[in-house]
Amino acid sequence: MVAPTWCDILSGVLVADLMTLVAPPVTDLLRRSQTGTPSPQPMFPTMVAVRNDRVVAIVSTPRIEATMSAATSLAVGLDPQALVVATEARFDGEQPALTYAVMTRERTARWVLQEITGSGDEVRFSVPVDGGEPTGQAAGTLRLLAEAMAQRPVDVSTVARSDRGGTFGEETFLPPEQGRVVVDAGTLATLQERVAQIGGRALYVARSPEAGRLALSAGLPRACLLGGYPGSA
Structure with missing residues (x-):
């Protein structure tokens, strides 16, 4: 097992701090999707922009492609310190979870998982944890976020x-x-x-x-x- 470097530790702390800002509004969106209609609905794929250590903007649409299309506009127009894309998914094919694709302005990337238990008024969320090495659509999401965050923001x-x-x-x-x-x-x-x-x-x-x-x-x-x-x- 390779010991983590100081860079790994610092980036992990940074992402943990970001998640304390991002997770509450996202879990609130999921809770609303399950309780705000007669029958539970999936949470829309959602992009959250963080700047100066606070959430500054949220874009939520029914389609992941449409949500991802906001990345460059947010990166250029808002100059965020990080963009985070949250989606509802199933971990290991069964366990309901929220997934978070996290990309900072310095292009530090993390894939984060947060398990969901219960439903409706009884829904509960675990502490977000590192989701490991992303593959497939997850890797593509982080790549698109990195491309957006590489753009020069508006002066x-x-x-x-x-x-x-x-x-x-x-x-x-x-x-x-x-x-x-x-x-x-x-x-x-x-x-x-x-x-x-x-x-x-x-x-x-x-x-x-x-x-x-x-x-x-x-x-x-x-x-x-x-x-x-x-x-x-």
Whole structure:
């Protein structure tokens, strides 16, 4: 048996930290899919974007191909520290589980499993564990995520102001923290328009009430904003 390197240990810690952020909203989605309708439904394949150690966006669609098509848009538009794709599956052909394909901006990849027991109101989830070496579709998912995360993200310091006429001496661009929200809003609005056609949904988690209001004013649909901020749905 080969002893793990410091790189292996550090990447494992990083992924474990990411899973503490990603697993709760994903398991909530699965729980809702089992209890929100008269008969349990499969959870939609879901992509989660993490930035600055918090979940910033979630894209969920009925088809894995459609969900995966959001990877490049999220990687370029949101500049996430990681993208995670969660799907419902059966481990060893029998055990229900959630699978997570995790890819960081540094292209650290992990395949994570979380067993599911029970159903409906009694559904329970194990602690996520390393799923080993991915093969088949799992390996393909990680490859697509790596390609997306290799793309250069949008420079949010060059987002033009819409409240200035360009008078000499005035700032041409928004402050980066505001430009960040405007680019986020545009990215999620575009994704929502695309995935809504097949019953999917793109959601944005604003970092503050002010950021939520700015996202709405920048064109984010109200139904896409999470957080219960004024004006959100």
